[in-house]
Structures are given as C-alpha cells and as structure tokens.
Amino acid sequence: MEYHVGCLAQSASHVRCSTSFEDADMSLEALHLFCDVQLSQIKPNEVTPVALISACSNLGALSQGDMYSKCGYLNLACQLFDVLSDRDTFCYNAMIGGFAVHGHGNQALEMYRKMKLEGLVPDGATIVVTMFACSHGGLVEEGLEIFESMKGIHGMEPKLEHYRCLIDLLGRAGRLKDAEERLHDMPMKPNAILWRSLLGAAKLHGNLEMGEAALKHLIELEPETRGNYVLLSNMYASIARWNDVKRVRMLMKDRGVDKLPGFSLVEINGAMHEFLTGDKAHPFSKEIHLKIGEINRRLQEYGHKPRTSEVLFDVEEDKEDFLSYHSERLAIAFALIASPSSMPIRIIKNLRVCGDCHVFTKLISAAYQRDIIVRDRNRFHHFKDGSCSCLDYW
Numbered sequence: 001m002e003y004h005v006g007c008l009a010q011s012a013s014h015v016r017c018s019t020s021f022e023d024a025d026m027s028l029e030a031l032h033l034f035c036d037v038q039l040s041q042i043k044p045n046e047v048t049p050v051a052l053i054s055a056c057s058n059l060g061a062l063s064q065g066d067m068y069s070k071c072g073y074l075n076l077a078c079q080l081f082d083v084l085s086d087r088d089t090f091c092y093n094a095m096i097g098g099f100a101v102h103g104h105g106n107q108a109l110e111m112y113r114k115m116k117l118e119g120l121v122p123d124g125a126t127i128v129v130t131m132f133a134c135s136h137g138g139l140v141e142e143g144l145e146i147f148e149s150m151k152g153i154h155g156m157e158p159k160l161e162h163y164r165c166l167i168d169l170l171g172r173a174g175r176l177k178d179a180e181e182r183l184h185d186m187p188m189k190p191n192a193i194l195w196r197s198l199l200g201a202a203k204l205h206g207n208l209e210m211g212e213a214a215l216k217h218l219i220e221l222e223p224e225t226r227g228n229y230v231l232l233s234n235m236y237a238s239i240a241r242w243n244d245v246k247r248v249r250m251l252m253k254d255r256g257v258d259k260l261p262g263f264s265l266v267e268i269n270g271a272m273h274e275f276l277t278g279d280k281a282h283p284f285s286k287e288i289h290l291k292i293g294e295i296n297r298r299l300q301e302y303g304h305k306p307r308t309s310e311v312l313f314d315v316e317e318d319k320e321d322f323l324s325y326h327s328e329r330l331a332i333a334f335a336l337i338a339s340p341s342s343m344p345i346r347i348i349k350n351l352r353v354c355g356d357c358h359v360f361t362k363l364i365s366a367a368y369q370r371d372i373i374v375r376d377r378n379r380f381h382h383f384k385d386g387s388c389s390c391l392d393y394w
Contacts, residue, residue, distance in 0.1 A: 074102050089120050097129040102380045103390045105137020112146075122154060124162070131165035135172055136379055138393050143169040164193050171201025172393070176210055192221040196228060203235045211235050226257050264327035265348040268338050275330040284334060291333040292325065299363045326357050328374060332364060344371040352376050353394075362386050 081087070081095045092115040099108035112130045116122065122130075127150055134143030147166050150156040158166075163186055170179035179198060183190050195217045202211035211232055218228040229252045236244040252258070262277045275282065282288060296304075328347050335345040353361075353376045365372050366386030374381045382389035 074098055074104075087118075089115070089123055089126065092120060093123075093125050093129055096126065096133065100129050100133035100136065100379075102382070103136050103394070105133045105139045105142075108133030108137075109139065109142060124156060124159065127156070128161055128165055131162070131169060135165060135169040136390070136394065138173060140169060140173045140175070160188065160191055160194065163190075164197055167194055167197045168201070171197060172204065174205050176201055176205060176207050180210065190217075192218055192225070192228075195221065196231075199228065199231050203231050203238075206235070206238070208235060208239070223255055224257055226252065229257060262327045262349070262351045264331040264350075266331040266335050267346055268335065273331070273334060275327045275334070277327045278325045279327065279330055282330075282334065284337065287337055288330055288333045289325075291337055292329060295329075295333060295336075295364065295367075298367050299360065302363045302367060304360065304363055326354065328353065328357055329360065332361065332372065336368060336370070341368075341370065344373055347372065347374045349374060349376045352378055353381065358388065358392070358394075362388055 077095065077098050081091065084091060092111060096108045096111045096115075099105075099111060108130060112122070112126070115126070127146060130146055131143050134140070134146065143165070147158065147162065147169075150158050150162065163182070167179045167183055170176075170182065176198075179201060183194055183198060186194075195214045199211055199214035199218065202208070202214060215228060215232045218225070222228060229248050233245050233248040236242075236248065264275050266273050266275075273282065279285070280289075328349050331347050332345055335347075339345065353374060358381070361372055361374060361381070361383050363386060364370065365383040369385075372383040374383070379390070379394060381394065
C-alpha cells in the first residue's frame, strides 16, 4: 500500500534535482503514479503535492498544476506576482527566472533592479537567473557587470554555477577567446558543465579547434555522457566532415554510449501525448504522417528549404525525409489535427530545438495562423506570425 506514495516521493526528488528534459519521463511516471493513488484507498501525505508540483512544472502541464512561468503562461505569472503583498528574494528570483527562460532579458534586468530598489539583497540564485537572462538575450555587458558585482558590491565569491553562466554569456555572443580565458583563470577546477558550455559555444560559432579541445576534457570527466559526443558530431556534420562524424560515432559505440532519442510532449484536452523522432506508434500515426506531407507542401510555397546539415548522415534524399519526422514536427502535426484552431500549441522537447525545426515552426505559425510555444531543454520559444521570441538567438 505504501509503494505508490513512496515511488511518487522518489520521482519528486528526482524531478526537483533535474536540470534537463532527459528526466521528463520521471515526471510522467509521477503523474501516472498519482492516478493510481487516486484509484486506490491510499491517503496522500505531505510529500504528494510537492511531487505533483515538481512534475507539472517539469512537464509544463498547466492544466494539472499552476506553475505559470514554467508552463509558458508568463503573463499569468506576472499578474500573480503583482498582487503579492509580501515579495521576498525567492519571489523575485522566480519572476526573474520566468523572464529569463522566455528570453525577455530586458524585463529580467528591470525586475533585478526593482528588487534592489526595494531593499532586497540578491543572493547566489538571483545572480544565476539574471545572468541566464542576459546570456539568452545577448546582453553581454550587462551580464558581465552583474558577475563583477558579486564580489565587488555584494561580497559573494562566485561559484561554479556563476562561472558557468559567465562562460555561456561570452560563448553565445561569439566571444570564444574571452570565454576560454575566463575558464582557465577560474580559482577552482572547471567541471564538466563548464567544458560543455564551451563546447556548445564552439559548435554554435563553428570553432572546431576549440570544440575538439573541450571534448577531450569532457571525455576525461564524463566518458559516458552522450551529449558531449553528439555536440562534436553535430559540428563535424555541419561542415560535411562525414569521416569525423563516423569516428565520433565509433568512439561512442566503443565506450557503450548511446545517442539520446529526441522526444516531444504535447498536451491535448488535458492528456499528454509523447512522440519520438520517426514515431509510428501513435494511434493516429497515419493521419499525422499525412498531415506532415500536407505541411511540407504548404511550406514549400513559403520558400522553405530543409537545412540538411542538421542530419548526421551523408544521404541527401534521406536527410530531408528524416527532418520531416523530428519529434516536435509530429507533435505539431497532431495538434493541428486534434486541437481547435484558436488554441495555442504547446510542445515540450527534451533536446535543444534544431535550426531547421526552428525555421519550420516559424513558418507553420504563419501558414496556419497558430501560436506555438516550444519549451526545449534550455528555454521557451514563442512562435507567432512567422517569427520567434528568441529572435533566432538561442
């Protein structure tokens, strides 16, 4: 009888510690277990709501929880924040983080300044979420100023998570040499997260030499982490160095590392539907694939040409077909079939959205006049009338 509640608590603990959507399956498990609890005679304990809130927040399941900013309803989060009579540092951190994950860097900075004007002292978490906002909004100088203020103004020693934000801030902006120098000048040894940030920046800006150097450090620290190999493999694929792609894949195979399959979740009428890349298991799979064909034909009229460098094999005709069945495209196609045309489409994706799917989704938002919100492993993308809230900086 205690099995379900115990497992629910375990899932909650796992979800609260999660930093990526690789753990979204645990959130789904938590919700499924709660359904079992409701059907049984088990009385929920004080851990149960914590588990459910964590799971709903991680999945963005607004109809089953009220985590507005993490579920894509930033306006509702702002309304709730405005009516709070007693706002502390934790409230401000949550609101700044909400602006950050939605790519609203200037609003996050405004909230940060407002917090200080109200006499509240930023803590380490405040610095993290505010620098995250600067990083994803291209506000490099503002982010650097906040980092320097930690020690100079607030008397805080930067920790690894603050250096991670710094490396990400500089790397995304293309200041790779500055990022590398900061990493080497740290007073503590860089961990895998920092090297991965540098690798991601090197991949984004096509600096192969820096990417290879970062991967060497990552393999020493995390020889079994698949994402490290995939980032470098993607970099080789983007410049058509297929022998190097194969070499990295063989290295993964030799070390027993599998590529993480991409999956997307979409909520329709309160039910979560999961799609894997190339998925044919859904009950409406036939209709979904027909819809994909219709979408591709329609987007050709908008001049869409697939960016096949996103695909990691060297067969051009197969690449275009493979891109068509990325998990978020299947989820969007199903939503176009199964949800009212007036409703926004909300997608949760476990991986970073690829460049071609980003362009694809922008065009769908224009061609079908549908607002689409995609939460990938890093942030929210709000697609409307052919543009994205990230302004193609993500």
